[in-house]
Amino acid sequence: MATTVHEPPRIDEQRNRTPPVTGSGNGGGHALPPLSGELRRVKDSAPPPSSTGIWVVLASITMTFAAFTSALIVRQGDGKDWHHLTLPGILYLNTVVLLASSVALEVARRKVDAFMRGPRNGAAPALWLNITLGFGLLFVVGQYVAWVQLRAQGLFLATNPNSSFFYVLTAIHALHVSGGLGGLVRVIYKLRNATLRKSTLVATSRYWHFMDALWIYLLVLLWMKL
Amino acid sequence: MHDMSGHAAVHHGEPTSFIHKHVFSLDHKVIGKQYYGLALVAVLIGMVLSWLMRIHLGWTNYAIPGLHLLSANGAPGNVMTPEYYLQLMTMHATIMVFFVLTTAPFAAFGNYFLPIQAGAEDMPFPHFNMMSFWVTFTGFLVLVASFFVSDGPTLGGWTQYAPLSALGPVGGPGEGWGVVLWATSIAIFCVGQLLGSLNFITTTLDMRCKGMSLWRLPLSAWGWFITSCMGLTAFAVLMPGCILLILDHVAGTSFFVPSNLVLNDQLQPHSGGSTLLWQHLFWFFGHPEVYIAIVPGMGIVSHVLITNLRRPMLSHRVLVYSMGALGVLSYMVYGHHMFVSGMNPVSSLAFSFPTLVITIPSTIVVLIWLGSLYGAKIRINAASLFALGFISMFISGGVSGFFLAQPSTDIMLHATYFVVGHFHLVMGVAAMFGIFAGTYFWFPKMYGRMMNETLGKIHFWCTFVGAYAIFMPFHYLGLAGNVRRYQAFVADYMQPLIPLHQFITVAALFTGAVQVIFLYNLIHSRFAGQQATDNPWQATSLEWSTPTTPPPHNNFGDTLPEVFHDPYQYGVQGSAGDYVMQTSPEQVNSPHDEA
Numbered sequence: 001m002a003t004t005v006h007e008p009p010r011i012d013e014q015r016n017r018t019p020p021v022t023g024s025g026n027g028g029g030h031a032l033p034p035l036s037g038e039l040r041r042v043k044d045s046a047p048p049p050s051s052t053g054i055w056v057v058l059a060s061i062t063m064t065f066a067a068f069t070s071a072l073i074v075r076q077g078d079g080k081d082w083h084h085l086t087l088p089g090i091l092y093l094n095t096v097v098l099l100a101s102s103v104a105l106e107v108a109r110r111k112v113d114a115f116m117r118g119p120r121n122g123a124a125p126a127l128w129l130n131i132t133l134g135f136g137l138l139f140v141v142g143q144y145v146a147w148v149q150l151r152a153q154g155l156f157l158a159t160n161p162n163s164s165f166f167y168v169l170t171a172i173h174a175l176h177v178s179g180g181l182g183g184l185v186r187v188i189y190k191l192r193n194a195t196l197r198k199s200t201l202v203a204t205s206r207y208w209h210f211m212d213a214l215w216i217y218l219l220v221l222l223w224m225k226l
Numbered sequence: 227m228h229d230m231s232g233h234a235a236v237h238h239g240e241p242t243s244f245i246h247k248h249v250f251s252l253d254h255k256v257i258g259k260q261y262y263g264l265a266l267v268a269v270l271i272g273m274v275l276s277w278l279m280r281i282h283l284g285w286t287n288y289a290i291p292g293l294h295l296l297s298a299n300g301a302p303g304n305v306m307t308p309e310y311y312l313q314l315m316t317m318h319a320t321i322m323v324f325f326v327l328t329t330a331p332f333a334a335f336g337n338y339f340l341p342i343q344a345g346a347e348d349m350p351f352p353h354f355n356m357m358s359f360w361v362t363f364t365g366f367l368v369l370v371a372s373f374f375v376s377d378g379p380t381l382g383g384w385t386q387y388a389p390l391s392a393l394g395p396v397g398g399p400g401e402g403w404g405v406v407l408w409a410t411s412i413a414i415f416c417v418g419q420l421l422g423s424l425n426f427i428t429t430t431l432d433m434r435c436k437g438m439s440l441w442r443l444p445l446s447a448w449g450w451f452i453t454s455c456m457g458l459t460a461f462a463v464l465m466p467g468c469i470l471l472i473l474d475h476v477a478g479t480s481f482f483v484p485s486n487l488v489l490n491d492q493l494q495p496h497s498g499g500s501t502l503l504w505q506h507l508f509w510f511f512g513h514p515e516v517y518i519a520i521v522p523g524m525g526i527v528s529h530v531l532i533t534n535l536r537r538p539m540l541s542h543r544v545l546v547y548s549m550g551a552l553g554v555l556s557y558m559v560y561g562h563h564m565f566v567s568g569m570n571p572v573s574s575l576a577f578s579f580p581t582l583v584i585t586i587p588s589t590i591v592v593l594i595w596l597g598s599l600y601g602a603k604i605r606i607n608a609a610s611l612f613a614l615g616f617i618s619m620f621i622s623g624g625v626s627g628f629f630l631a632q633p634s635t636d637i638m639l640h641a642t643y644f645v646v647g648h649f650h651l652v653m654g655v656a657a658m659f660g661i662f663a664g665t666y667f668w669f670p671k672m673y674g675r676m677m678n679e680t681l682g683k684i685h686f687w688c689t690f691v692g693a694y695a696i697f698m699p700f701h702y703l704g705l706a707g708n709v710r711r712y713q714a715f716v717a718d719y720m721q722p723l724i725p726l727h728q729f730i731t732v733a734a735l736f737t738g739a740v741q742v743i744f745l746y747n748l749i750h751s752r753f754a755g756q757q758a759t760d761n762p763w764q765a766t767s768l769e770w771s772t773p774t775t776p777p778p779h780n781n782f783g784d785t786l787p788e789v790f791h792d793p794y795q796y797g798v799q800g801s802a803g804d805y806v807m808q809t810s811p812e813q814v815n816s817p818h819d820e821a
Contacts, residue, residue: 048350048432049350049351049428049429049431049432049433050350051432052427052428052431052432053350053351053424053427053428056423056424056427056428056458057424059458059459060420060423060424060458060459060461060462061462063458063459063462063463064462064463064465064466066463067462067463067465067466067467067507067510068466070506070507071466071467071470071481071503071507074500074502074503074506075481075499075500075503078498078499078500078503080485080498081480081485081497081498157473157477157478157479158477158478158479158480160497161479161480161481161497161498161499164473164479164480164481168469168470168473172469
């Protein structure tokens with residue numbers, strides 16, 4: 001058998017022809033931001049990648065915390081050194097704050113929606129987004145206060161496995177919340193510059209609500225005695 | 227057609243400065259080439275490490291000139307200490323598995339060709355894509371940095387079994403900073419691959435051009451898509467494991483170290499961790515990882531083969547379903563790595579069963595390849611030779627998997643060279659052959675020049691024979707009871723095996739040395755190779771329809787392509803010859819058109 005590398009036929013004629021529109025691909029190209037800063041032109045005709053992307057992100061975060069959970073369950077069942085700690089009371093307050101932030105974000109979404117659809121007079125409705133941001137910051141500060149309280153009780157990262165898991169899980173959750181705060185800042189910035197896509201807002205809010213659900217899950221996990 | 231003139235400039239315009247063009251580039255093609263370069267550097271380091279180990283295994287007291295420069299403590303008088311052998315072994319495996327077998331077939335070729343094969347102008351999140359490379363690169367630097375800390379890199383093996391890995395310096399050279407750097411590097415690597423997977427998945431699902439249904443994606447694109455789904459879950463689990471391991475080192479926690487552990491006459495200050503916990507977290511990642519290394523290769527090889535067979539595979543869909551089944555099953559089999567770690571017999575059975583089941587999709591894939599090859603007039607070139615070599619290696623390495631899947635035989639073969647031979651052939655060499663096939667096949671598109679075919683064929687035959695000469699004897703060694711991870715074979719029953727080790731060492735030195743042919747071919751062709759045409763292989767998929775070679779910044783110029791056919795319209799009467807390109811609107815009456 002011999003090598004047969006022929007001179008390829010040119011395909012230029014094909015390229016210049018305009019073919020009939022058929023097929024079932026999604027069309028590509030729709031991930032592009034708008035040409036101008038015109039807010040009302042920012043409509044999504046097809047599901048944009050950020051909509052798929054956010055589920056991909058949430059799936060990987062879920063797997064990460066599933067791994068931590070299985071580690072916690074194994075460790076709790078394995079060692080005789082597990083001392084169940086009483087959760088600091090401020091955590092429950094933090095939970096309320098985080099839930100409130102989600103409510104604020106939903107209000108913000110409706111305001112932005114109305115703003116995108118309706119006549120654009122006045123400033124963009126960033127107020128409720130700022131409130132969300134404020135609650136989010138308050139939550140992170142509240143988590144820090146909880147760590148300070150535990151430290152005052154002499155419970156450090158390495159004190160016992162329960163405190164280890166408490167610090168690790170809350171810290172990594174707080175890191176993810178901080179990432180969400182970054183996302184919110186970006187949304188507010190884009191709203192100001194009239195380059196916000198609805199899909200960006202939707203993706204950010206999905207992420208934010210997921211942080212709520214994740215936090216409640218972690219709270220129950222840390223509270224429960226398995 | 228989709229008019230996207232103007233849009234492209236907004237998406238991310240063509241960069242003009244050197245830094246934005248070649249260093250911090252948002253272009254998936256540049257990022258793909260960066261990944262390829264990283265893999266090339268990593269594979270050279272990994273290969274030199276394997277040479278050093280092989281020389282030591284063949285001639286234990288041989289002084290390797292200059293070795294003391296790498297580590298004065300690890301090689302006093304240029305003779306490797308037993309500990310340093312283990313340190314080099316760990317680094318060889320880590321570099322190869324993470325920074326070569328994951329980066330080259332998946333991240334490098336996937337980045338370059340997935341968007342083009344899907345008909346997109348780029349990945350949807352180019353900034354994440356750029357981060358993905360630079361984060362991975364940082365991980366590599368952190369790993370390599372461990373060569374230069376006081377007592378060198380970790381000696382715990384690429385699996386880093388606890389408690390040894392979690393104890394700190396008392397565990398031996400490299401078990402302090404070495405492990406911390408190792409775990410940090412791998413955690414960073416995980417972040418990089420998660421960002422990459424995010425882009426791969428969204429590109430495949432959302433960025434396909436008009437007419438490009440999922441079934442019209444080429445098999446290589448399917449390989450990358452399935453791999454990215456695996457990577458998304460696998461790396462997300464390894465990362466927490468690494469975080470906990472780092473904390474056991476630097477924060478004094480006891481996740482993985484049991485209580486009352488005495489090592490080197492010292493009672494360890496840990497209060498009761500779980501040693502098996504690490505293994506579970508590691509292998510839940512570790513087994514999918516071997517498929518992360520091999521599935522892109524399967525896709526690339528199928529793609530290359532079809533082009534050279536000039537006819538489609540027996541079944542496009544069954545091949546895709548089988549690769550998908552490998553992806554799903556790879557999560558259900560991980561416990562087979564722990565048969566001898568202390569697992570109750572019911573669990574062993576529960577992991578043994580899917581392990582035997584996973585051979586079914588693998589076998590189907592192989593049978594489809596063989597069936598498609600049967601009676602075909604294949605075009606022989608460097609790319610198709612390496613694709614055939616891939617199949618050969620995959621079968622040879624896969625057959626030994628049947629023995630290892632069963633706990634009864636695995637208990638005897640575990641921790642012998644039989645296992646080393648198995649995984650080197652089935653995921654190491656096979657994946658490397660996939661990389662070579664991809665390189666010879668796509669180089670003309672990536673650089674606009676052809677590689678030298680004669681050198682490519684010489685490279686193939688030397689590597690093919692060399693790889694078998696190295697790894698086939700491993701199986702015999704394993705059956706003879708030769709334990710793996712030993713740095714010298716002093717036991718009476720292993721003495722007669724030493725000449726075989728010496729033969730393997732010579733074969734390894736030879737096989738490594740002939741890679742110079744490939745390197746020369748790569749570099750020479752890059753600058754002085756024969757000019758490539760747009761479609762030198764007369765192939766059908768979208769990467770061969772780009773307006774220029776290499777493709778322009780936005781891949782397809784001002785208009786995105788439109789697709790009319792399934793990816794492999796070969797053996798038909800087309801206006802261009804025996805094939806019809808995906809972008810060609812001409813009617814084809816083909817029995818193959820499944821899409």
